[in-house]
Amino acid sequence: MTLALVRRQIETSEIKPGKATDKWKVFRDASEARELLGLQDRSLAVLDALLSFYPDNELRQDAQLIVFPSNTQLTLRAHGIAGATLRRHLALLVDAGLIVRKDSANGKRYARKDKAGAIDSAFGFDLSPLLLRVDELAMMAQQVVADRFALRRAKENLTICRRDVRKLISAAIEEGASGDWESIEAMYISLVGRIPRAPTLSA
């Protein structure tokens, strides 16, 4: 439990009244932004399972945004992944600030209901950070899409450039143009060799 997480827990109680959003839209945005959030595909499967335990399609500020599935139920809905893995990805989701743990005294997850059967207080995972951060997540998703596009363009440009240089060196050697083309070719090879296989945009 870091201080940032504590702060997030406090912030979640300050969502604007009346705010509501489609939970699957948030999920899609979070999926797009998963690299920025430091999540993996499995984490998304866990988040998916978690959302599926929330009965309503709309995440609303005035509703009870807490799900309390047991780990076994969660495992079932998350395509049968192992318990340890499930817990790790839950921890990841908490770290990413997408959910907040609401622990009961014994760490179990359950809901206490009043006489009318309405949920009085629930222990489990609080989904309200998702609602709080919808806009932020949407922005991140757009950013990721834009970055991916920019990276593809950059890679295309690089490939074309590389081919041109290669052709120029070959032509120069064949036609005996003056200059130390062998060492230039060696420079070229070492430069190309430094390009990582899975480059980032900045690289």
Place this chain on the structure above:
DNA sequence: CCATCGTGACACTATTTAAT
């Protein structure tokens, strides 16, 4: 070819609830 990471099995702890 080796290092690293993700995953899963297992053991261990903690706490409440149920049973004796």
Place this chain on the structure above:
DNA sequence: ATTAAATAGTGTCACGATGG
């Protein structure tokens, strides 16, 4: 009252895939 079962969480170790 004491004990056993249930359940959540964490840590560790081994294994396999993937990347450099």
